[in-house]
Amino acid sequence: MRTSHIICPRPMQRGLAIFALLIAPTAASPALAQNSAQGAAEAIVLRPLSFFKVNDLDFGDIIPSAAAGTVTIEPDGSRSRTGGVTLAGNAGEPARFAGLGSFNRQVNISLGSNTIWITGPGTRMRVRNFEIGSTPTAILSTSPTRFRITSPLGNYNFPVGGTLEVGANQAPGDYSGTFTITLNYL
Numbered sequence: 001m002r003t004s005h006i007i008c009p010r011p012m013q014r015g016l017a018i019f020a021l022l023i024a025p026t027a028a029s030p031a032l033a034q035n036s037a038q039g040a041a042e043a044i045v046l047r048p049l050s051f052f053k054v055n056d057l058d059f060g061d062i063i064p065s066a067a068a069g070t071v072t073i074e075p076d077g078s079r080s081r082t083g084g085v086t087l088a089g090n091a092g093e094p095a096r097f098a099g100l101g102s103f104n105r106q107v108n109i110s111l112g113s114n115t116i117w118i119t120g121p122g123t124r125m126r127v128r129n130f131e132i133g134s135t136p137t138a139i140l141s142t143s144p145t146r147f148r149i150t151s152p153l154g155n156y157n158f159p160v161g162g163t164l165e166v167g168a169n170q171a172p173g174d175y176s177g178t179f180t181i182t183l184n185y186l
Contacts, residue, residue, distance in 0.1 A: 048154075049185045051099025057127075057162060057179075060092025064170035071166060075133025075159040085166045094133070098157035101149045101185055109145040109158070112180030118164075122171025125164055130179065133159040146186075 044052055059071045062085055069083025075094050081087050101107060115128045132145050140146045149156050160181065 046100040048100055048102070051097055051183055054096040054098050054157065055093065057095035057160060058090070058092040059164045060087065061089035062086070062164075062166060062170075063088050064166055064168070064172075066168055068168045069166050070163050072129075072163040073161045075131055075161045077159070083166075084168065094159035094161040096157055096159050097181060098155070099183065100154055101156060102154040103149060103152050105149045105154070106140065106186040107147055107149065107156075108184040108186065109147070110182045110184075112182070116177050116179045118175040118177035120171070120175030121173035122175075123167050125166060125170065125175055127162050127164050127177065127179070130160055130162045133161070 046052070057073060059073055060079060062071055065084035065086065067084025069081055069085030071085055071087065071092075072080050073092050073094050074080075077091075077093055079087060079092055109132055111130050111132075114130055115126060117124045117126055134147050138148045138150050140148055147156075147158070160179075
């Protein structure tokens with residue numbers, strides 16, 4: 001036989017029971033983790049007849065071997081290799097520059113040098129045969145490189161590719177260097 005117990009709490013006990021019921025969900029729930037992060041906001045306000053670098057020339061991830069080789073990034077972004085170099089991971093990208101001119105304006109582009117050296121933890125490597133592409137421009141000549149701005153708004157961008165010479169048993173690490181682009185608006 002079962003026995004039932006009916007309990008009638010006193011007024012003070014009722015208040016404590018209600019209080020316990022109200023705080024029980026908050027006391028039993030875990031504290032919420034709170035994280036914060038900061039973002040960055042940037043803007044480039046161009047003056048007419050100016051340009052800026054959008055991104056750097058990146059030859060991507062490379063695995064050297066006992067034989068030297070080369071890695072080429074074309075202005076269209078395609079990547080190829082020769083010799084003992086293996087292409088891996090990050091596919092790289094051409095450098096990209098953008099600017100503001102005026103519709104149909106002609107612009108000469110010149111490179112400070114068609115050969116530079118990049119340095120890192122191992123033997124320096126040579127970058128050569130820079131090649132300038134066009135988007136949305138019309139190339140008028142290649143020596144000197146001259147293009148016509150075809151955008152009605154006057155905005156333009158152009159990629160720059162090149163060839164990297166990788167030494168035999170090149171030491172792993174990050175290598176970097178700089179090259180100079182000069183624009184003359186005609």
